[in-house]
Amino acid sequence: MLQLALPVLAEQSLEFLVGMVDTYLAGHALPDDLKTPGLAAVGLMAYAMWMTFTIFASVGVGATAVIARLIGAGEKEDAALAANQALVAGAFAAILGTAALYFGASGFVSIMQLEAEAAELAAQYLRIIAPSIPFLMIIAIGTACLHGAGDTVSGMGVMTIVNLINVGLSTTLAFGWGPAPQLGWSGIAIGTAVAHVVGGGLVLLLLAGGRAGMQLHWRWLRPDREMIWRLVRIGLPSGANDALTLGCHLWYLGLINSMGTLTAAAHGLGVRCEGPSFLGAGAFAVAASTMTGQYLGAKDPVRAFRGTMNSLGAGMALVSAYGVFLYFGGDILTWLYLGKVEPGSANAETAALTVRLLKIVAFSTPFMAILAILAGALRGAGDTRFPFLITMIGHLGIRIPGVYIIALDTIPLPFFGDVPGLGYGILGAWWVMVFDVVVRALLMTGRYWHGGWREIEV
Secondary structure: OHHHHHHHHHHHHHHHHHHHHHHHHHHHOOOHHHHHHHHHHHHHHHHHHHHHHHHOHHHHHHHHHHHHHHHHOOOHHHHHHHHHHHHHHHHHHHHHHHHHHHHOHHHHHHHOOOOHHHHHHHHHHHHHHHHHHHHHHHHHHHHHHHHHOOOOOHHHHHHHHHHHHHHHHHHHHHHOOOOOOOOOHHHHHHHHHHHHHHHHHHHHHHHHOOHHHOOOOHHHOOOOHHHHHHHHHHHHHHHHHHHHHHHHHHHHHHHHHOOOHHHHHHHHHHHHHHHHHHHHHHHHHHHHHHHHHHHHHOOOHHHHHHHHHHHHHHHHHHHHHHHHHHHHOHHHHHHHHHOOOOOOOHHHHHHHHHHHHHHHHHHHHHHHHHHHHHHHHHHHOOOOHHHHHHHHHHHHHHHHHHHHHHHOOEEEEOOOEEEEOOOOHHHHHHHHHHHHHHHHHHHHHHHHHHOHHHHOOO
């Protein structure tokens, strides 16, 4: 289990580091009057990149589940065919994603209610990063195929190189080191885009070389409707789940952005600081997904269950430990991103509010691990519909209505006009988020214990 989870944890941590570097540079390389707008823009960019990966989620999750099941059954050639067809399907999604991000940048930023300088910076970043979207697709879907085949090490190697390029190039262009021009904000985006282009190229080389049996062949790159449908049939509910999650998060973010640039900056920084807890949960979710798929393919549901329980125990321990650090070490995390701040400055206010948010979200970390790891196990079994329903209940039944009632001063109601809300602001919004995670974790536990995942055909 650890052989699967630890490389994925390293891989996802390195992917997270790309965004972390952008946040660090926004807090250090920009002029003082642009630091708070820059942090607000970076916060939105994290959601924009998540949105981009969500476009590929239907194919990636389906590829992991189908390839793992085929590998477990000893059908390695069909598994390689599935990997090829996953990239074919992903190519169509990448074309749509690139066009939407480039031409819809200003509209997206406007909908998300960022203000003035923050809105301008966000739109500029999106247009620079858009041409790299096809390479992000290759990274996302290519590594998902390798995960299904049991190779969780190659993605880690690719992301190491991506980070070295991102740190070196973004920092050099942002500060103008050596002969390089000082591009500031544009330099941050250019470095990130170039790093992802290189990463996508490396994944293609791995697949062309037949890593983990996932060999690219021209004859397998012709669209195969039956295999593409098999991938999408399994992955579509998961993609819908991720799309719903993203849509509700963007709705949630829009409400927070409407509270002002300072609140938006603190929220974005808080999400970035919270990020490693998602990484730990996500790594063990991939391990649970891969083991479940392969053991079910080998007709051994007992070992599939045991693998999930091992992943759950280790993942909860790791993520809960980080939750303790979030509660007691918020000042350290804000210093890491913002450096030493002047008392009374906008950055000082951002740091103080972020620390309060981290103390709130710390309580959700063990439940976050349960939610992610059991959802990963269900997806590995091909049970993607129930996680979607649970996500719908949590986001549309708890999080969004809760923010309107608890966080906002006034609640706009159709036909009735504005009615008073409780007005607890962003602190109330984060408590609602914690409650949503707890409820969904309990529902996911009930679904897994029901055991229907053992009988699903993929």
